[in-house]
Amino acid sequence: MAAQINPSILSADFARLADEAEAVKGADWLHVDVMDNHFVPNLTLGVPIVESLSRATDTPLDCHLMIEDPDRWAPQYVEAGAGSVTFHAEAAAAPVRLAREIRAKGARASMALKPATPIEPYEDLLPELDMLLIMTVEPGFGGQAFLDIMLPKIRRTRELISRHGLQMWLQVDGGVSAETIERCAEAGADVFVAGSAVYGTEDPAATVRALRAQAERATAGAAWACGH
Ligand SMILES: O=C(CO)[C@@H](O)[C@H](O)COP(=O)(O)O
Numbered sequence: 001m002a003a004q005i006n007p008s009i010l011s012a013d014f015a016r017l018a019d020e021a022e023a024v025k026g027a028d029w030l031h032v033d034v035m036d037n038h039f040v041p042n043l044t045l046g047v048p049i050v051e052s053l054s055r056a057t058d059t060p061l062d063c064h065l066m067i068e069d070p071d072r073w074a075p076q077y078v079e080a081g082a083g084s085v086t087f088h089a090e091a092a093a094a095p096v097r098l099a100r101e102i103r104a105k106g107a108r109a110s111m112a113l114k115p116a117t118p119i120e121p122y123e124d125l126l127p128e129l130d131m132l133l134i135m136t137v138e139p140g141f142g143g144q145a146f147l148d149i150m151l152p153k154i155r156r157t158r159e160l161i162s163r164h165g166l167q168m169w170l171q172v173d174g175g176v177s178a179e180t181i182e183r184c185a186e187a188g189a190d191v192f193v194a195g196s197a198v199y200g201t202e203d204p205a206a207t208v209r210a211l212r213a214q215a216e217r218a219t220a221g222a223a224w225a226c227g228h
């Protein structure tokens with residue numbers, strides 16, 4: 001699969017979301033960070049705004065739920081128009097049931113891991129998921145420095161995906177930029193969230209294209225992608 005770039009609207013102007021979606025036309029997905037001020041110490045937006053945004057843009061929405069009780073809320077984001085819904089492993093009471101429910105409602109099901117959460121306990125759950133998100137910062141805020149110490153987890157997760165013969169995507173989120181995207185791609189990521197590195201530039205759509213080309217070059221040279 002080609003590398004995908006998902007700009008995070010956390011770094012956009014929340015009063016002009018439709019225009020900010022248009023500013024990254026050509027992006028694979030729009031990454032929507034939902035924060036509840038309980039699971040993370042920050043508050044952003046909820047179901048009604050996702051519903052409006054999904055009507056305002058053709059770019060599919062990749063909703064990253066940094067909230068408590070995703071078992072209750074995640075299905076509502078599918079109904080609001082999200083094409084992909086990511087819940088956190090640390091917050092879900094019944095991740096298998098939740099992933100099945102998200103899929104049954106017609107969206108891609110994805111699970112996220114905070115930096116201190118290992119992948120290994122979740123190996124048997126991978127076939128239930130369309131994507132795994134490895135956080136490369138502590139969730140809660142945009143503009144933080146990329147955590148290099150997450151690279152071994154990205155590598156181990158890619159190995160597990162290959163060993164099980166799965167088609168699922170591997171997303172990285174946090175501090176992804178022109179300086180760090182190649183390391184992520186070489187380690188095995190194929191979906192890249194970038195907030196400040198996209199919206200902080202003069203031409204966000206051009207930055208998306210540049211990041212995608214950079215990730216694809218790095219992937220082409222990576223051992224894990226041989227034969228893909
Ligand atoms: O989920 C989160 C933060 O918790 C991210 O999606 C950030 O919005 C990424 O922003 P940058 O680190 O790329 O600026």
Ligand SMILES: [Fe+2]
Pocket residue numbers: 008031032033064173193
């Ligand atoms: Fe995110």
